[in-house]
Amino acid sequence: MRTVSVNRLTAAYDVGRPVLQDVTVTVEPGHMLAVSGRSGAGKSTLLSTIAGLLRPAEGTISLDGEPLGDRDHAVSQGVVLVPQDNGLATFLTAGENVEVALLANGRGAAEARRLTVECLTALGLAGQRDQLVEELSGGQQQRTAIARGLALRGDVLLADEVTSELDAVSRQTVMDLLRKEADRGAVVVFATHDPDAAAVCDAELHLVDGRAEIVRSEPAADAQGAQAAQAAQAVTQPTASPTARA
Numbered sequence: 318m319r320t321v322s323v324n325r326l327t328a329a330y331d332v333g334r335p336v337l338q339d340v341t342v343t344v345e346p347g348h349m350l351a352v353s354g355r356s357g358a359g360k361s362t363l364l365s366t367i368a369g370l371l372r373p374a375e376g377t378i379s380l381d382g383e384p385l386g387d388r389d390h391a392v393s394q395g396v397v398l399v400p401q402d403n404g405l406a407t408f409l410t411a412g413e414n415v416e417v418a419l420l421a422n423g424r425g426a427a428e429a430r431r432l433t434v435e436c437l438t439a440l441g442l443a444g445q446r447d448q449l450v451e452e453l454s455g456g457q458q459q460r461t462a463i464a465r466g467l468a469l470r471g472d473v474l475l476a477d478e479v480t481s482e483l484d485a486v487s488r489q490t491v492m493d494l495l496r497k498e499a500d501r502g503a504v505v506v507f508a509t510h511d512p513d514a515a516a517v518c519d520a521e522l523h524l525v526d527g528r529a530e531i532v533r534s535e536p537a538a539d540a541q542g543a544q545a546a547q548a549a550q551a552v553t554q555p556t557a558s559p560t561a562r563a
């Protein structure tokens with residue numbers, strides 16, 4: 318499992334109009350980083366850039382010090398994205414969406430089937446496996462996308478607003494599953510508007526108009542976290558370029 322480092326990242330869709338500016342953050346294996354901020358602050362852009370969908374205008378993104386390239390490279394390095402719009406093929410069933418992703422990822426047919434059942438069941442979707450995605454509710458579609466992301470067992474899971482359409486019980490289930498991913502050793506980066514969901518992550522990067530302004534590091538009660546918070550403060554104050562070591 319590997320460390321994700323975002324170093325002085327500036328990202329833009331149009332030349333000269335940056336959407337993210339000078340963002341620095343490090344997330345270590347086994348840790349969850351919440352990316353918070355108002356609508357339009359740049360949360361999805363940060364996740365998309367880590368995923369390799371958008372190339373940095375300035376700065377770098379690396380895994381254990383090795384620069385990440387385009388999306389194909391990021392996929393080959395185990396960077397999994399659950400996009401905000403879920404990215405499911407609506408003309409396939411829930412099960413097929415998960416299974417096809419696993420087969421494309423190089424899993425054998427039997428293992429792909431086993432993981433599909435396991436992950437859909439974990440999300441409470443065992444009964445929806447053979448249902449077309451276009452026939453699922455918004456929350457069921459969102460959970461199918463999460464099941465697909467979890468099934469891929471990546472080193473890095475980028476989860477973009479994946480609880481926005483869920484009721485409280487399903488939201489808790491998803492947060493527990495994201496924590497299990499981290500416990501497995503993955504880096505989890507979770508974009509959210511929900512302060513309660515952000516609070517259960519190990520650290521929080523808060524974006525305001527594309528700049529990382531507030532950083533919460535490990536809980537202060539945790540000695541290691543307190544040290545990390547101090548270190549983050551030491552780095553952020555002189556440069557105004559926040560660094561969270563999650």
Ligand SMILES: Nc1ncnc2c1ncn2[C@@H]1O[C@H](COP(=O)(O)OP(=O)(O)OP(=O)(O)O)[C@@H](O)[C@H]1O
Pocket residue numbers: 330331336354355356357358359360361362363401
């Ligand atoms: N494909 C795109 N082309 C041009 N501009 C874009 C594109 N996607 C996003 N933007 C712009 O980048 C800025 C940040 O958008 P982004 O989607 O990253 O915000 P967000 O924090 O994820 O918002 P939300 O919480 O509403 O999903 C916004 O001003 C948005 O209009």
